[in-house]
Amino acid sequence: MERPRIASRSEWLAARKELLTLEKAATRERDALAAARRTLPMVPLETTYVFDGPEGSVPLRDLFGDRSQLIVYHFMFDPAWDEGCKSCSFLADSIAGSVVHLPARDTAFAAISRAPIAKLEAFKHRMGWTFPWVSSHGNGFNADFSVTVDVDAVEGSGEYNYQPARTQFEARRIWFPKGELPGLSVFLRDGDTIFHTYSTYQRGLDVFLNTYNLLDVTPLGRQEEDGRIMAWIKHHDRYTSPGGRQ
Numbered sequence: 001m002e003r004p005r006i007a008s009r010s011e012w013l014a015a016r017k018e019l020l021t022l023e024k025a026a027t028r029e030r031d032a033l034a035a036a037r038r039t040l041p042m043v044p045l046e047t048t049y050v051f052d053g054p055e056g057s058v059p060l061r062d063l064f065g066d067r068s069q070l071i072v073y074h075f076m077f078d079p080a081w082d083e084g085c086k087s088c089s090f091l092a093d094s095i096a097g098s099v100v101h102l103p104a105r106d107t108a109f110a111a112i113s114r115a116p117i118a119k120l121e122a123f124k125h126r127m128g129w130t131f132p133w134v135s136s137h138g139n140g141f142n143a144d145f146s147v148t149v150d151v152d153a154v155e156g157s158g159e160y161n162y163q164p165a166r167t168q169f170e171a172r173r174i175w176f177p178k179g180e181l182p183g184l185s186v187f188l189r190d191g192d193t194i195f196h197t198y199s200t201y202q203r204g205l206d207v208f209l210n211t212y213n214l215l216d217v218t219p220l221g222r223q224e225e226d227g228r229i230m231a232w233i234k235h236h237d238r239y240t241s242p243g244g245r246q
Contacts, residue, residue, distance in 0.1 A: 004219050042188060042195035049141045051134035052117040058134050060141075060187070060194060069107040070187045071099075074147040076180040077113035077120065079137055083235065084113070084123050088182055090233045094210040096129050112136050114148060114180065126237065145199060147183045161201040184208070 007015070049060040064070045075092065076085035084092075092111065099109040110132040113120060117135040124133050142148035146160045160181055184205060186198040206212060215222045225231060 042197045045194045053134045063110045064189050067108040071109045072185045073111045074183040075111045075113045077115040078180050079115050147181045
């Protein structure tokens with residue numbers, strides 16, 4: 001990997017000030033994007049979703065607690081798997097320390113997956129996470145929010161990242177034609193009425209990956225291979241050295 005050129009301190013300072021101009025512009029664009037996102041219309045949910053939690057049945061309403069907002073991470077964990085997706089775990093590691101601050105802003109967080117609750121609980125304990133995690137096994141939540149897909153099915157193929165995939169060929173847009181996909185959705189509660197306000201998928205999840213945000217300020221960056229951008233990622237208890245390399 002090519003390294004930065006060597007320069008004098010004054011040359012570095014001049015280059016850093018040029019970069020600062022770009023950074024400030026990006027910050028203003030990010031603020032404008034966040035403001036535009038807040039103006040999206042919202043859609044009332046017509047389905048009463050009930051999940052399996054460690055204590056029994058959990059309606060979607062209960063995931064809010066006494067908060068007005070709920071952020072849901074659609075964690076890839078197929079019922080047949082024995083552990084959660086590595087990339088979703090990578091994201092969960094990034095947000096696990098952040099969600100403890102959300103209640104101060106009237107916001108709750110939960111992860112939702114199709115795997116049975118016993119598998120979710122075991123993996124959650126292994127990873128050391130404490131955020132709420134419930135199972136959508138047996139209900140249509142994942143299909144309704146396009147994070148479990150089957151493009152060959154008459155129903156339930158849906159849209160992922162707002163691009164419909166109706167054929168095996170078109171399924172390339174969503175990585176594969178059948179199975180679990182990641183995403184994040186946001187809900188707002190007004191009394192007992194729940195509204196869907198936002199969902200994002202694929203590269204829209206990058207902003208939540210704090211490890212990437214840290215690597216992006218280093219000269220070597222993410223150090224990923226073209227076409228295999230997340231191939232290096234492992235569950236955090238499976239790296240073989242402190243530096244994460246084999």
